[in-house]
Every structure is written in C-alpha cells, then in structure tokens.
Amino acid sequence: MAIPSATFHAGLPGGRRCFLAEGRIPAMTATTEAATRSSTTLLGRFAAFVAERHPFALRSAVAAMDMVLAARPTDERDFAGIDALREPLRRILNQTLADALSPDASAAQKLKGEVPETTPRVSVTERLRQAVAAVVVDCDGFVRREAIAASLTVDEKLEMLRGMILTRAVDNRLKQFFTGGEVRYGNASFQGKGFRSLGQEAIYAAPMRLRRGPQGDVISPLIRDLGAVLCMRNAPETVRMVLNAQMGKAGPPMDGKDLHVGDWEWGILPAMAPLGSPSLTIAGIAMAFSMKSVGKQPRVAVSFIGEGGTSLGEWHEAINACAVRKLPAIFCVQNNQTALATPVPENSAARVFADKAVGYGIPAVTIDGTDPEAIAAAFGWAAERARSGDGPALIELLSMRMCGHAHHDDMLYLGKDPQPSWSYSPLTEGGYADRECYEYWRQKDPIATYAAKLEAQGVVDSDDVDDWKREAEEMVEREARAVIEAPWPDPSAMGLSGAPAPSPAILKVEDAPPFDPRGKTFLEAVMLGVGDALRSDPRTFVYGEDVGGTYGNAFLLLRPLLGEFGDRIINSILSEGATLGVCVGAALAGMRPIGEIQFNDFVATGFNQLVNNAAKIRYRWGGSVPMVVRMPWGGLRHAGPYHSQNTEAWFYRTPGLKIVAPSTPHDARALMASAVADEDPVLYYEHIALYRDPRVKQTISDEPPQPIPIGKAALRRAGKDLAIISYGAYVHVAMRVGEKLAADGIEAAVLDLRSLMPLDREAVLTLARQCNRVLIVHEDTRTGSIGESVAAIIQEQAFDHLDAPIRILGSLDTPVPYSPPLEEEFLPSEEEIERAARELVAY
Incomplete structure (x- = not known):
C-alpha cells in the first residue's frame, strides 16, 4: 500500500530525507531482498527487507541506515566496506528504535507508570527490548548477506551459472529416460520413476559457501534439490549417480534398492520419504557436529523441504530440537507454489513461510529462489551463524515448479507432455498449474536471467553460454550411455536368506549369578x-x-x-x-x-x-x-x-x-x-x-560383565517333557510353573528368548526336538504376536519331532485395562500356564 512520504519522513534526525523523497513508497513483494542489484541501491533493498520482515520499524530502520551511509559512503561492490556498516547500524538502530517506541510526554503522563506486565514476569520495558533486539539482529543479517553477495568472486559466479546449466541438462536427460525406451528389462522398457527440478536450478548456489567435500558440511536434499546435489560434488560421477538412481542399475547410489540420490561420503544425505523424516536426521547430525566440535567451529547440517512438507510434524520437531540447543543447522523451505497438486493457501495460512520461524525463536528470510547470488549469500550467512553458536536459521526460497510433480505428472500440470528443452514449455488448456503465477515465473528463468546479468557485467558473453550448454549435454550423455550399458543389480546381493537354521548340540542351562x-x-x-x-x-x-x-x-x-x-x-x-x-x-x-x-x-x-x-x-x-x-x-x-x-x-x-x-x-x-x-x-x-x-x-560385579551376543537365547531350566518358551517378566512366571510341575515329576525346560530379533532359531528348534512338546508364553496379545511367529518356525522346521500341538498363551485381544481385576483377567495367569502345560504333557 502507498504511504505518503510526509508520514514516512516525520521525525528523521536533522530533517534528512531518505531515498523516497517527495514520492510514495513503491509496492514491495516478499522477495524484494533479491531485487536486481544493478537497478536498486543498498538503501532501497534495505528498506524493502525491513518492510517485509518488520514493517512497523521501517521509518526508524531506514533513518538509521541513511545516517550510516551518509557517514560511510560505500561502493556496493566493496565487501569489506559493506560489512563495516554493521557495527554503526546496530548502534544507531538500537537508539532510533528505542526513541520511536518511547511514549511521548502526553502519553507518559496519562499512563502514570501504571502499565501492567505484558505477560507474567515480563515488563513492558523488557518486551520492547526483545522486539528491538529482533529487528537489530535481522537488519544486521541483511547487511551481512549483502556483504557476502558482494564478495562472490568471478569464479564463483561462473560456477553458479554453469552449475545451473548442468542441472537442467541432467533434468532433461532424466525426462528423456522416462519418455524413451533406451533401458530394457527383459522384453519390456523400463522408464524408471523420477522427479524434475525445472525452475529451481538456482538451488545450485545454496552450498557455494558451505564446506564442500569429504568431512565437510552435510545437506539433506529432496526431490527438487538436484542443483544442490551437483554443487556438493560437481563431477561426472555425481551425474551418473543421479541418472542411475532413476534407472535402478547396479552401482551408486543404492544398487537399485531405492530411487533417491545421495552420496554420504561427499555430505549428501540420501533422501527418503515421508518427506519430513530427513529433517530430524539433520537435527541429529547437527547434534553430533555440535558435540564433536569442542574448541573448534562445527560442521553445519542443512535441511531442505518443500512448502508442502512444512505441514509435517517431523519438520516442526526438527527445527524446535535444533533451536532450543542452538545446533549448527540450516532449514530451507523451497516454496514452489504447489505441493504436488495442492496450492499454498490450502496448505498454510501463514503470510510467508519464513514467519513460521518466530515460533521457534530463530531468524528467517524470504528471498527470490531464482537469484543464485541471493541464495549463496543467504546460506553463507546462515552457515556463519550456525558455526558461531547462534543456532539455526530458516531460509524461504520463493520460486515456481515449472514442471509436474514427477515425470508422469508433466502432462497434467502443463496440459501436455513437453519435450526436454532449455526453455520452459507454454502452459496449455487443461493444465492444473496456476496460469497467472506460471506466466510471472516464466519470465524469471534463473539460467536466462543470470546469464543476462553476467553478460551485462562483462563476465560472460552469449557464445560462452551456448558452449557450456553443449558441454553439459555431451557430458550428461556420456554418463547416460554408461547407465544404459550398466548391468542390473544382482538379486543375490540383497542379503536375504530363507535357509533353515542348523541344529546344534543339546542345550545346557546357562551359567548366571544366583x-x-x-x-x-x-x-x-x-x-x-x-x-x-x-x-x-x-x-x-x-x-x-x-x-x-x-x-x-x-x-x-x-x-x-x-x-x-x-x-x-x-x-x-x-x-x-x-x-x-x-x-x-x-x-x-x-x-x-x-x-x-x-x-x-x-x-x-x-x-x-x-x-x-x-x-x-x-x-x-x-x-x-x-x-x-x-x-x-x-x-x-x-x-x-x-x-x-x-x-x-x-x-x-x-x-x-x-x-x-x-x-x-x-x-x-x-x-x-x-x-x-x-x-x-x-x-x-x-x-x-x-x-x-x-x-x-x-549379585553383580563392580566390573562390567562380558557382553552377551545379540541373537543368543538362554536356557534357564533343563527338562525333557515340555519346552516353555518366553521372554521378559514371563520368564520368571514360567520358572515358577516349572517348579510346580517338577513336584509331580514333570520336567519342563524354560527357554528365555532374551533376543527377539535376531531370534535364536537354533535354540528354539533344538529344544523343540528334545522335548517334543512346546508351550509358548508371553505377555503380549496372542494375535500377530512373536509367539505365533515362533510357533510357525517350529511347525515348519521341527514338525516331525512334535508329539502334541504347539500351544501359545498370550493376553486377550484388547487394550491393556487399568483396574486390577480387569488386568488380572487380561494377562495370562500362572494358573492358566500351569494348566496348559499339564494338558500338553498329557496329550
């Protein structure tokens, strides 16, 4: 909304005017921080940023920045000069905001100091101090990001452009795999299942200022983050890995066991579904980095997710877990307008997704997701904060998905199935993409716009871009041919085995402290x-x-x-x-x-x-x-x-x-x-x-005991007439029943499974063959229980040795009741177990 300049200028120190002299504040969008730097001033971008994050602080903040710039004229290409603005801006901004928030004399007279606490134990003064601090921190972050953007070298800019070109070349080849019949399994073609990143190639810039390489930072990419994957390791091996993931051939990333990409050695956590889960894995990685970094700066863990995934509980849990312990993590929301087919208003009522950060007490920024320099600067800033012990930040990247959710969805999203191309396909009738939004973002192709920017700066020329496109296509095609010619994975390497367990010697009661x-x-x-x-x-x-x-x-x-x-x-x-x-x-x-x-x-x-x-x-x-x-x-x-x-x-x-x-x-x-x-x-x-x-x-020794191998059961009582198999508290019930049976000359063996997975099949089968009668007892409900599984194993592999049906005693098929008489009825009692044992022996 336009605001009269007189209102905006009121109270500026010394009658100074800001960049909006005599006019109205122009319309600003949520992505104004990423405005083209060649056409806007630092002060203008700062005002847009403050209007986005803290609109009611706009007048005071611009006044403070105007004063700083007047005292320190700065070349916007001067990294050190921009960074030097931070300290005076923090100091002056604290004062201008405090002045703006102080009531005038008339209001103070009316209040007479009778303002209650804002919330219990928080005074008005303290609450205002917190609000001022939040604005100062965010404004300082803006200047730091501007400084980082100014520090990007020519080589870094060229890498970002060429990286985005490579991303689209790989994306196009993935689509070509899906629509072609080049890969065959048996007599049929295999298309593979895959996802595209069209329109979101600028994410390549996110890891630019991270520590890339083995033992560096870690990212958790999802299905739109192909560019970030390539940036972490820009090599033919990564291209082949990505292509191979879709086609399921032998070799990285997963030997055909999954379709997602990843390279843990190079800091790329393989993606998984549901989509919120990797966020919590990143929180744990950040926890480890924090605990292992005593005396040095920690590595940083980065979570990526789409705007739809922010509704998942695990994502919220991950941010909260990192925020409370100030773990070295970054959370990125790729807001591409559509969660598969669900538009943003049906997924979130938040104005921008960056606003969600307030609930976790961490800073956030919303930027243009097609601007690679803004993205590199934002992630560089967030990584610096994380390494310094200031905790996580939330970065929202606003862009649009210019393709379907997956290869098969292109025709539904766009209205027809497009051919792979360096440019975006037009939206036709019948496509479910938002037409107005699509046309807006169609003009913001990150490759075309960034190439034009670098060309205007004299960094590249049009022939360079054409050459790089050709080189990328040639390299991608070489790797695609290698995938086509690669063998299918060997099913015998899956590590699965259904072979029956061998029979050991007669079981003996295990030695144990009394x-x-x-x-x-x-x-x-x-x-x-x-x-x-x-x-x-x-x-x-x-x-x-x-x-x-x-x-x-x-x-x-x-x-x-x-x-x-x-x-x-x-x-x-x-x-x-x-x-x-x-x-x-x-x-x-x-x-x-x-x-x-x-x-x-x-x-x-x-x-x-x-x-x-x-x-x-x-x-x-x-x-x-x-x-x-x-x-x-x-x-x-x-x-x-x-x-x-x-x-x-x-x-x-x-x-x-x-x-x-x-x-x-x-x-x-x-x-x-x-x-x-x-x-x-x-x-x-x-x-x-x-x-x-x-x-x-x-009686337990003060010294640690010898570990008990996982997968080994323990015979607690020897016997030849009946095998009672149990675990947990019911082992002791079984032992008491065994003592009662022994009084009548019935010798029951008691096997404590102790390890449920892997199960000691050898012990189970050996005891079944020795005793010929088996009673399985546990506290769990019988239906679908481990007891039923153990019975099936015995039935399949020791049937010839059985002299009676296998009996299973478990609890009733109801939830566990609370009242004592109800729980007593629910659980298998000692009397029931004894009765079942005697019936088996008499069978």
Missing part, C-alpha cells in the same frame, strides 16, 4: 549398563525426555549418573519422533546415542523414524546407525492402556531393527554392552515390573 535379596535390582543393572557405556566410549550419550538436569528419568534410573555424566545425559524436547530422529542422525555422524522413550507405548509417535528411517538405512545405502533405544514396557502394574503395552511385535517384522528383552539384572547390563557396541539400531526393552522386584535381584 538371585540374592542383597543383590542389585533390575533397574540398578540397567543404570550400570548405561554407565558402563558412557564411561568406556566418549561418543556415547543419552537423549530422551526428562533424563537430564537434576531429574534422571521418570523412574529416577539415571539419577546416579548425573553427577559424572550430566553433560552427556541430555533432555530432548517433548517429542518421541525428535528423540529417535536425533539419535538416527547423531549415529550416522559418528556418535553412539542411547535414546530413551519414557514408556514404550509412546514410541508410536516416533514410529516413522524407526521403521522408515533407522531400519532401512543399511539396506538402502550401507549406512551404519549404531543407536540404542531404551523402552520401558509391560503390564503387571495396573497402569492402563497407555503405560503397559507390548510394542515389540510392531517392530519384530521390520527388517533392519534388532530387539532385546532381558529378564535378569545380569543380562540387562551385559546386553546393554552389546547393544551399544552394535553397528545397527537396537531396541532395548526393559520390563518395568522387574525394575524393583526383590525376587530377581542378583
């Missing part, structure tokens, strides 16, 4: 196991809700460790998804996190991070995720349906996860050692009913 009322509780043993890990490996840390500070977790289990390891027992935000996602990222970046889910029931809100992220990384691209997730579980405590569930079966069928469930203090400590040392994610279930049960106390 139960002793003077010994350690199960809870103390878990604590000792965590302490052993923290003491032996500085990479280990604990991360979870309410674990740190002076509290020590909901059961006070960790409290004895806080004095020694308080800096490595860290409170997470109240989010199971964030707890798990941060652990995944930190593990990838070289740490050994022990995550804690306060009650295993709550893991449901972090399910995606375990099942779709942690579990798939080794299979997809060979990454190592050495993390432990501690999960207190189980009933027998009258705690109801949200604090008593058995969730182990949820993850039992998820390839890539290991699961342990110790039943004794000794095993709890020894299995913790194995879990922390493992190179893959381990879910560590600790039964709450055993925590302080005096009947299962054991």
Whole structure:
C-alpha cells in the first residue's frame, strides 16, 4: 500500500530525507531482498527487507541506515566496506528504535507508570527490548548477506551459472529416460520413476559457501534439490549417480534398492520419504557436529523441504530440537507454489513461510529462489551463524515448479507432455498449474536471467553460454550411455536368506549369578549398563525426555549418573519422533546415542523414524546407525492402556531393527554392552515390573560383565517333557510353573528368548526336538504376536519331532485395562500356564 512520504519522513534526525523523497513508497513483494542489484541501491533493498520482515520499524530502520551511509559512503561492490556498516547500524538502530517506541510526554503522563506486565514476569520495558533486539539482529543479517553477495568472486559466479546449466541438462536427460525406451528389462522398457527440478536450478548456489567435500558440511536434499546435489560434488560421477538412481542399475547410489540420490561420503544425505523424516536426521547430525566440535567451529547440517512438507510434524520437531540447543543447522523451505497438486493457501495460512520461524525463536528470510547470488549469500550467512553458536536459521526460497510433480505428472500440470528443452514449455488448456503465477515465473528463468546479468557485467558473453550448454549435454550423455550399458543389480546381493537354521548340540542351562535379596535390582543393572557405556566410549550419550538436569528419568534410573555424566545425559524436547530422529542422525555422524522413550507405548509417535528411517538405512545405502533405544514396557502394574503395552511385535517384522528383552539384572547390563557396541539400531526393552522386584535381584560385579551376543537365547531350566518358551517378566512366571510341575515329576525346560530379533532359531528348534512338546508364553496379545511367529518356525522346521500341538498363551485381544481385576483377567495367569502345560504333557 502507498504511504505518503510526509508520514514516512516525520521525525528523521536533522530533517534528512531518505531515498523516497517527495514520492510514495513503491509496492514491495516478499522477495524484494533479491531485487536486481544493478537497478536498486543498498538503501532501497534495505528498506524493502525491513518492510517485509518488520514493517512497523521501517521509518526508524531506514533513518538509521541513511545516517550510516551518509557517514560511510560505500561502493556496493566493496565487501569489506559493506560489512563495516554493521557495527554503526546496530548502534544507531538500537537508539532510533528505542526513541520511536518511547511514549511521548502526553502519553507518559496519562499512563502514570501504571502499565501492567505484558505477560507474567515480563515488563513492558523488557518486551520492547526483545522486539528491538529482533529487528537489530535481522537488519544486521541483511547487511551481512549483502556483504557476502558482494564478495562472490568471478569464479564463483561462473560456477553458479554453469552449475545451473548442468542441472537442467541432467533434468532433461532424466525426462528423456522416462519418455524413451533406451533401458530394457527383459522384453519390456523400463522408464524408471523420477522427479524434475525445472525452475529451481538456482538451488545450485545454496552450498557455494558451505564446506564442500569429504568431512565437510552435510545437506539433506529432496526431490527438487538436484542443483544442490551437483554443487556438493560437481563431477561426472555425481551425474551418473543421479541418472542411475532413476534407472535402478547396479552401482551408486543404492544398487537399485531405492530411487533417491545421495552420496554420504561427499555430505549428501540420501533422501527418503515421508518427506519430513530427513529433517530430524539433520537435527541429529547437527547434534553430533555440535558435540564433536569442542574448541573448534562445527560442521553445519542443512535441511531442505518443500512448502508442502512444512505441514509435517517431523519438520516442526526438527527445527524446535535444533533451536532450543542452538545446533549448527540450516532449514530451507523451497516454496514452489504447489505441493504436488495442492496450492499454498490450502496448505498454510501463514503470510510467508519464513514467519513460521518466530515460533521457534530463530531468524528467517524470504528471498527470490531464482537469484543464485541471493541464495549463496543467504546460506553463507546462515552457515556463519550456525558455526558461531547462534543456532539455526530458516531460509524461504520463493520460486515456481515449472514442471509436474514427477515425470508422469508433466502432462497434467502443463496440459501436455513437453519435450526436454532449455526453455520452459507454454502452459496449455487443461493444465492444473496456476496460469497467472506460471506466466510471472516464466519470465524469471534463473539460467536466462543470470546469464543476462553476467553478460551485462562483462563476465560472460552469449557464445560462452551456448558452449557450456553443449558441454553439459555431451557430458550428461556420456554418463547416460554408461547407465544404459550398466548391468542390473544382482538379486543375490540383497542379503536375504530363507535357509533353515542348523541344529546344534543339546542345550545346557546357562551359567548366571544366583538371585540374592542383597543383590542389585533390575533397574540398578540397567543404570550400570548405561554407565558402563558412557564411561568406556566418549561418543556415547543419552537423549530422551526428562533424563537430564537434576531429574534422571521418570523412574529416577539415571539419577546416579548425573553427577559424572550430566553433560552427556541430555533432555530432548517433548517429542518421541525428535528423540529417535536425533539419535538416527547423531549415529550416522559418528556418535553412539542411547535414546530413551519414557514408556514404550509412546514410541508410536516416533514410529516413522524407526521403521522408515533407522531400519532401512543399511539396506538402502550401507549406512551404519549404531543407536540404542531404551523402552520401558509391560503390564503387571495396573497402569492402563497407555503405560503397559507390548510394542515389540510392531517392530519384530521390520527388517533392519534388532530387539532385546532381558529378564535378569545380569543380562540387562551385559546386553546393554552389546547393544551399544552394535553397528545397527537396537531396541532395548526393559520390563518395568522387574525394575524393583526383590525376587530377581542378583549379585553383580563392580566390573562390567562380558557382553552377551545379540541373537543368543538362554536356557534357564533343563527338562525333557515340555519346552516353555518366553521372554521378559514371563520368564520368571514360567520358572515358577516349572517348579510346580517338577513336584509331580514333570520336567519342563524354560527357554528365555532374551533376543527377539535376531531370534535364536537354533535354540528354539533344538529344544523343540528334545522335548517334543512346546508351550509358548508371553505377555503380549496372542494375535500377530512373536509367539505365533515362533510357533510357525517350529511347525515348519521341527514338525516331525512334535508329539502334541504347539500351544501359545498370550493376553486377550484388547487394550491393556487399568483396574486390577480387569488386568488380572487380561494377562495370562500362572494358573492358566500351569494348566496348559499339564494338558500338553498329557496329550
């Protein structure tokens, strides 16, 4: 809206006039910071920026900048000169804003000092100080970005232009693969599934001022960030990797196991879906970078996401987790106007996506996503802040997707399927793209506009651009031919095996410390196991809700460790998804996190991070995720349906996860050692009913025990008449039943599975063949349980040895009830187990 200049100029010191003399403030858009620098002044761009981020501070801010520029005339190509404006601007801006916010004498007289607190414990003075500080920080950020833009060298500018050209050349070849029949599998053509970046090539500039190369910064690109991928490693190998990802051939990035791109060695985290998940991985990587950077500047982790993905809870959790600990991270929102087919107003009510940063207490900026210099400067500024310990920033890039969501969607988006080209296709009738918006952005092709800018500056000429396009096409075509000629992946290399387990010798009862009322509780043993890990490996840390500070977790289990390891027992935000996602990222970046889910029931809100992220990384691209997730579980405590569930079966069928469930203090400590040392994610279930049960106390040495291999069961009681198989708290129930049966001459063996995945099939089958009768007992509901899976294994591989049907006893197929008599009915009782055992023996 136009504002009369008299209003704007009122109160300028010394009657000075700003650049808007005698006129009206021109219309400004959300992307004004990226206005072409050849046609606007520094003061003009500054005014546009302030109008965008802090419109009510516009008069004071422009007055301050006008005074600074008057005292320090600056060449806009002078990096050092622009940067030198920051200190005086901060000082003068603090004063002009304070003056503008102070009530005049008349208002002060009327208020008479009777203004209440703005919120409890926050005075008006303090709130205004905070507001002034926010404006000053943002204005300082603007000047720093201008300085960085001015510092871009000719070589950097040429790289950005050539990088955008290469991005479009690769994009075009991906489309050509999809529409052609060059790759064949058997007698049919294979098009592959892929996504395009048309219109968003300027993202190439984002990593320009990052630390690129092995052991450098890390980015998490999504499907529109091809340019950023190429910038991190601009080499033919990267081009081939991108082409090969779509066509599923043998070789990088994933040997055909997934269609996404990535190169972890070069700091490119392979993408995944759902789209919010990588944001939490980046938060964990940033956590690791922060913890490993004592005494030096940390590496930086960068999250990319589209505007549609900002509605995903994991994205919010990731920003919040990074913001509260000021982790070295950058969050980029690529606002390309459409989330697949959903327009922005149906996805968010925010004015601009940068406004979301206010809720996390971090700075943000919205810039033109087709301006590579503005993008390079913004990411350079954000990286500097992150390395300096100031925490994350949010960068919104405003552009438009000039193609469909994926190759197959082009015809729906544009109205017809376009041919690969260096220019944008016209929008035809029937396309679902917004016509007015499309025509606006069609004039802002980042390659054409930046080439024209550099040509006007005398940096390039038109022949250069044509030559670079030809060179890019030739290089991309060479790599495309290599992909066509490459072999398909070998199915035998998938690492899958369905072979039955061999039969070992007769099982023997495992040696273990005796139960002793003077010994350690199960809870103390878990604590000792965590302490052993923290003491032996500085990479280990604990991360979870309410674990740190002076509290020590909901059961006070960790409290004895806080004095020694308080800096490595860290409170997470109240989010199971964030707890798990941060652990995944930190593990990838070289740490050994022990995550804690306060009650295993709550893991449901972090399910995606375990099942779709942690579990798939080794299979997809060979990454190592050495993390432990501690999960207190189980009933027998009258705690109801949200604090008593058995969730182990949820993850039992998820390839890539290991699961342990110790039943004794000794095993709890020894299995913790194995879990922390493992190179893959381990879910560590600790039964709450055993925590302080005096009947299962054991004498434990002060020295750490020998680790128990994951995947090895323990025979707790020998017997030849019946095999009782269980895990967790019900191992002890089975042992009591075995004692009762022995009084009548029935010798029942009790097998403690202890490790649920991998399952000790050898022990299970050997015991079934020895005893000929099998009773499987557990606390979980029977339907879909681990018990049913164990029964199927025995039925398939030891059927000839069975003298009776396999019996499975579990809880009722209902949620866990709260009231004591209801829970008693819900759980399998000791009497039921004894009765079932006697029936099997008598069969």
